[in-house]
Amino acid sequence: AQSVTQLDSHVSVSEGTPVLLRCNYSSSYSPSLFWYVQHPNKGLQLLLKYTSAATLVKGINGFEAEFKKSETSFHLTKPSAHMSDAAEYFCVVGGGYNKLIFGAGTRLAVHP
Amino acid sequence: GAVVSQHPSWVICKSGTSVKIECRSLDFQATTMFWYRQFPKQSLMLMATSNEGSKATYEQGVEKDKFLINHASLTLSTLTVTSAHPEDSSFYICSARYSPTGGVETQYFGPGTRLLVL
Secondary structure (H helix, E strand, O other): OOOEEOOEEEEEEEEOOOOOEEEEEEEEOOOOOEEEEEEEOEEEEEEEEEEEOOOEOOHHHHEEEEEEEEOOEEEEEEEEOOOOOOEEEEEEEEEEHHHHEEEEEEEEEEEO | OOHHHHEEEEEOOOOOOOOOEEEEOOOOOEEEEEEEEEEEOOEEEEEEEOOOOOOEEEEEOOOOOOOOEEEOOOOEEEEEEEOOOOHHEEEEEEEEEEEOOOOOOOOEOOOOOEEEEE
């Protein structure tokens, strides 16, 4: 069975500083992994996805994530936070039958 | 490309009435769509998988007679909340599976529908 754990429910950073959102996964086979972002009262936007190609995945808005099989991790990073990055971030693993299994989410706050 | 829309974005209804929510894939065909429910400050919970031309597959604990799903075409799935009650108030989000030729399957999400039952 697949599962995903987001290690931090809240992360707070200052504008211009690096962002790290942590995610660990569990999968019985080579997983598909995604990061989605949700702004308040909005739907979800795909940031990036890993599908067994390059282990370092670059996404939109300067975000990237690195797949580390030995650590079963897929942490999301960005070198420099912007105020507009404040949102809820979901780490997601592809389950069977094309289902997506969502983590609990990490709320990112960005302070001036 | 790969845009998914939902209608309405907001709906307020009286207890006991039924509400229909539409999910459309605007620029691609989706044989499979998914319906999620999200409570405030919580993650998304998959309710059901909507398959074009066949019955939806519901997750455990989701009442199929209460949440009717119809996927009549390759670009439209509807979710009808029958006899809505205040506990059905939530944010409902759909997604559509996009399978590009030679590419990787990805789910694209609609903007969500907020339902408030009075």
